[in-house]
Amino acid sequence: MKQKVDNSKKIRAISLHQPWAGAIALGIKTLETRPWATQVRGDLLICSTKKKVSELELPANYELIYKNCSKEDKDILELQGHAICIVEVVDCVGTNDPSFAKRTSKQTKNDFLWGNYNRNRYVWVTRNMRRVKPVPVRGAQGFYFVEKKLIKEA
Numbered sequence: 001m002k003q004k005v006d007n008s009k010k011i012r013a014i015s016l017h018q019p020w021a022g023a024i025a026l027g028i029k030t031l032e033t034r035p036w037a038t039q040v041r042g043d044l045l046i047c048s049t050k051k052k053v054s055e056l057e058l059p060a061n062y063e064l065i066y067k068n069c070s071k072e073d074k075d076i077l078e079l080q081g082h083a084i085c086i087v088e089v090v091d092c093v094g095t096n097d098p099s100f101a102k103r104t105s106k107q108t109k110n111d112f113l114w115g116n117y118n119r120n121r122y123v124w125v126t127r128n129m130r131r132v133k134p135v136p137v138r139g140a141q142g143f144y145f146v147e148k149k150l151i152k153e154a
Helices: 020-025 062-067 071-078 109-113
Strands: 010-016 031-034 042-048 082-094 122-136 144-147
Touching: 010 020, 020 042, 020 071, 020 082, 020 122
Parallel strands: 010 042
Antiparallel strands: 010 144, 031 122, 042 082, 082 122
């Protein structure tokens, strides 16, 4: 049986590997690509996972972006196991969908380099990113909920 969640006290969250979570928090990317679609709309807490990825998995322009970041921004790209920002999910579109280009029209070069746009994938369109004071979060696969009282916007 599904457990009912009191949305007034919790915020929906998802954990992303670094540096992708940090890239959202720094405004480097606004689109998140996934192998699954979502009906979720509205605020979503972006958290970084504790798991590190290999250098071979990093986006093609990662080194250039990292090199040009401030110390504070580098810290955000490296921070693991923390909530780091909130975004508003406004759309989800399949890469096979004929309206894909129109519905992701604000896609930047970085969005393309930092996502997987292969066939049969889904793109979550986000906006209104707000950084939060980093707070340790125990993540989970897929969506999960975090107590709102733990999250303070930066």
